[in-house]
Amino acid sequence: MKKQSASEGKGLKHLDLSPAQYNSRMHLYGRVSTLLALAALLMVPTSFCLYLGVWPKASGIFAGLAKVAPLFYATAIVEMVAYTPLLGTGGMYLSFVTGNISNLKLPCALAAMDGAKVKPNSEEGEVITTISIAVSSIVTTVIIAVCVLLFKPFLPYLTRDDSVFAPAFRQVIPALFGALGATYFAKNWKISVLPIAALVILLVFSGGIPAGTLVPIGVVLSIAWALLLWKLKKL
Amino acid sequence: MFDSENGFFMLIGGVVVAVVLGQSIFFLIKAYRRALALGIERATLRGTIVSSALFTIAPSLAIVATVLALANALGIILPWIRLSVIGNISQETTAATAALETVGGTLSQKVTDPEAFTLVAWVMTLGSCMPLILLPLFLKKLQGGVNKAEGKIPASLVDALSAAAFIGLIAAFVSRSIAGKGAAGDNPLYGASFGDGAGVMSVVTLLASVVCMLILQRIAEKKHIRWLETFAMPISMFFAMGVAILMAQVLPENIAFLEWRG
Numbered sequence: 001m002k003k004q005s006a007s008e009g010k011g012l013k014h015l016d017l018s019p020a021q022y023n024s025r026m027h028l029y030g031r032v033s034t035l036l037a038l039a040a041l042l043m044v045p046t047s048f049c050l051y052l053g054v055w056p057k058a059s060g061i062f063a064g065l066a067k068v069a070p071l072f073y074a075t076a077i078v079e080m081v082a083y084t085p086l087l088g089t090g091g092m093y094l095s096f097v098t099g100n101i102s103n104l105k106l107p108c109a110l111a112a113m114d115g116a117k118v119k120p121n122s123e124e125g126e127v128i129t130t131i132s133i134a135v136s137s138i139v140t141t142v143i144i145a146v147c148v149l150l151f152k153p154f155l156p157y158l159t160r161d162d163s164v165f166a167p168a169f170r171q172v173i174p175a176l177f178g179a180l181g182a183t184y185f186a187k188n189w190k191i192s193v194l195p196i197a198a199l200v201i202l203l204v205f206s207g208g209i210p211a212g213t214l215v216p217i218g219v220v221l222s223i224a225w226a227l228l229l230w231k232l233k234k235l
Numbered sequence: 236m237f238d239s240e241n242g243f244f245m246l247i248g249g250v251v252v253a254v255v256l257g258q259s260i261f262f263l264i265k266a267y268r269r270a271l272a273l274g275i276e277r278a279t280l281r282g283t284i285v286s287s288a289l290f291t292i293a294p295s296l297a298i299v300a301t302v303l304a305l306a307n308a309l310g311i312i313l314p315w316i317r318l319s320v321i322g323n324i325s326q327e328t329t330a331a332t333a334a335l336e337t338v339g340g341t342l343s344q345k346v347t348d349p350e351a352f353t354l355v356a357w358v359m360t361l362g363s364c365m366p367l368i369l370l371p372l373f374l375k376k377l378q379g380g381v382n383k384a385e386g387k388i389p390a391s392l393v394d395a396l397s398a399a400a401f402i403g404l405i406a407a408f409v410s411r412s413i414a415g416k417g418a419a420g421d422n423p424l425y426g427a428s429f430g431d432g433a434g435v436m437s438v439v440t441l442l443a444s445v446v447c448m449l450i451l452q453r454i455a456e457k458k459h460i461r462w463l464e465t466f467a468m469p470i471s472m473f474f475a476m477g478v479a480i481l482m483a484q485v486l487p488e489n490i491a492f493l494e495w496r497g
Binding site for chain 2: 089139
């Protein structure tokens with residue numbers, strides 16, 4: 001990491017803050033902005049319901065949530081613990097608000113720290129990860145918004161059943177998860193073989209099991225298998 | 236039938252995006268000033284900003300593809316909002332699928348019932364909001380605890396378990412593409428057998444995506460092409476989707492649309 005002359009930093013009030021004070025201030029900003037984001041998030045379905053004049057049955061919401069919430073909530077806790085030492089205070093609040101941490105924010109922050117030659121859990125690492133994740137969040141939010149506006153008029157033609165693109169849109173899931181999984185499967189083939197084989201066999205006997213049910217089965221199986229392999233020193 | 240892409244929903248989307256951008260810009264300014272105060276050179280900071288922006292472009296396109304994929308059933312506004320806040324490619328797809336299953340729908344069919352639409356919106360929102368409740372409450376305490384515990388759990392085990400969790404999630408979708416039943420379709424162009432169940436189309440698309448990704452990564456690694464490493468994932472995904480289109484055009488219908496699980 002290159003340092004600038006001390007005089008260049010003088011006069012900035014942030015220089016006066018100790019690392020602990022800066023960290024406390026980041027927590028305050030993070031808490032307030034995260035709660036604001038939570039309010040904005042909950043406003044979405046509420047305003048949709050008010051606008052449309054319909055409210056879904058609570059039993060339906062619970063039935064849908066029951067399939068995903070146990071895994072998502074557990075993942076949220078695991079991710080919080082796992083990323084805290086890597087992403088710093090500012091980076092944690094930002095990346096959890098905009099999401100896509102493992103496939104975007106974390107590698108982006110790690111690459112930025114590498115480029116700036118700073119270490120996680122250092123003062124410099126804290127600011128570099130915050131800058132990196134803030135930029136990444138801005139870019140990703142803008143790209144999604146611009147593409148939504150650009151694609152909106154064409155979307156019906158692209159996804160219509162008789163469109164030439166229809167087969168591609170029907171196969172987004174294998175195309176997406178094939179590319180996403182390829183690296184993980186290649187690097188961790190010993191861990192990957194069992195969960196994939198077991199889930200395929202399960203589907204051979206009961207092909208209608210929905211993805212929402214398969215995910216927690218796959219995750220538990222995969223983690224248990226990885227733990228066993230690690231204990232047997234096979235990893 | 237209702238319009239899931241009306242002006243009011245668009246406005247709500249704009250408000251959500253403004254909140255997210257506001258938070259990011261605020262933190263960017265604060266961290267930038269602090270970095271200067273710590274004596275980090277402006278050139279280093281510029282490098283961080285440019286490389287982070289470039290790094291983000293390709294994965295963002297994959298997120299856009301997910302928005303488009305979900306838009307088939309939900310219109311474009313709800314997936315746009317959900318993928319802009321907390322939204323995660325695999326979780327949002329899973330949550331939308333789980334919610335639609337409770338009303339007998341799938342991601343392959345347009346949601347036309349407003350109640351079903353709001354149900355999906357609530358399940359996707361409540362399913363993903365937990366981190367925004369946990370962070371303000373526990374992050375500060377956790378930081379202290381994690382710093383103490385760090386080093387006690389072997390790094391190799393932490394790496395293996397986090398990879399395993401991700402693999403388990405991906406395995407669920409991959410296995411459905413190999414052996415899962417779909418909702419049989421009734422397509423004017425491709426025939427009544429064209430649904431979204433496992434068959435020739437899903438398996439070839441999956442393999443095309445995996446093989447393309449591995450080849451591109453190998454090339455990027457051997458030839459030290461940094462940009463290819465970054466773009467390998469969206470390229471592979473679009474390539475595989477292209478293969479699906481090509482198969483539909485070139486192969487006989489009874490082969491291309493053969494679904495062994497219906």
